[in-house]
Amino acid sequence: MEQDITSLTARLLAHRWLPRNDVQVRRALVDEAFRHELEQRLANVGLQLLDNPFAEHVAVGLKDDVLDSVFGGRDYQASTMGLTRDEIALLIVIWALIILPKRERQLGRRTREDDGQNDMFGQEKPIVHGEEVSGAVSEASLLADFGTQLGGKTKIRNFALGKLARLGFIERRGGYILEGPLLDVLLDYRVLADRIINGTLADVLAAVGRQLPTQSDLDDELLEEEFGGDAESHE
Structure with a gap:
């Protein structure tokens, strides 16, 4: 176990993220003693394991109690991985367009090609990861919709997307933007989802002709999948 923990710790520090299906990562996710030792070693240097069961990767990040000592007194970009405010706004827009639909499919145990209508036992399936549930966003569409608001099309295409x-x-593949290994790990769904669905970004998306489902819509869809009827009939 000692050699495996040393190896996994070193690999996490060197690569920043690893896929969940990695042999050593899978052991850390199911072996309580192994994970405890891994987390202790990371904690000794002010780090923590970032694990989201809906994400395809795990990663390492700073523990909350060292954030001030690492970033205290430094400028705004130091604590945001060097991203400007426009680039962070772009990142949140991309997260909303990719991760929110992805999570809806995962919770409904559906893939992008499967609407789930013919699967009576869909909720018993394991959570699906990867491109089976994670869609893509057209770069051209993103630039047309948000280029003006987020710093200009040229800046987004030539600089911001490359940095992300x-x-x-x-x-980035063939003119499309896909989920990277950190998109669903570093951005906390529990914090962002409600703010985005019910907050100011919903207004921004609506202004350019995009619409996100409300939480009520998502709940109704999940009830319809489970019971085969509309949500009102089960209140």
Whole structure:
């Protein structure tokens, strides 16, 4: 166990993230003693294991109690991985367009090609990860919708998207933006989802013709999948 923990700790520090299906990562997720020792070693240097069961990767990040000592007294960008406010806004928009629909599919145990209508036992399936549930956003569409609001099309295309890709938040393939290894790990769904669905970003998306489902819509859809009828009939 000692060698495996040393190896996994070193790999996490070197690569910042690892896939959940990695042999040593899988052991850390199911072996309580192994995980405890891993977390202790990371804690000794002010780090913690970031694990989201809906994400395809795990990562390491700073513990809350060392944030001030690491970033205290430094400028705004030091604590945001060097991202400007426009780039952070772009990141949140991409997160909303990719992760919110992805999470809805995961909770409904559906893939992008499957609407779940013919699967009576869908809720008993394990959570699906990867491109089966995570969609893509067209770069051209994103630039057309948000280019003006987020610093200009040229700046987004040539600089901002490249920076988000280098940091591991997104991947760019053939004119499309896909989920990167850190998009669903570093951004906390529990904090962001309600703020986005019910907050100011919903107004921004509506202004450019995009609409996010409300939490009520999501709840109704899940009830309909479970009971086969509308939510009102089960109140």
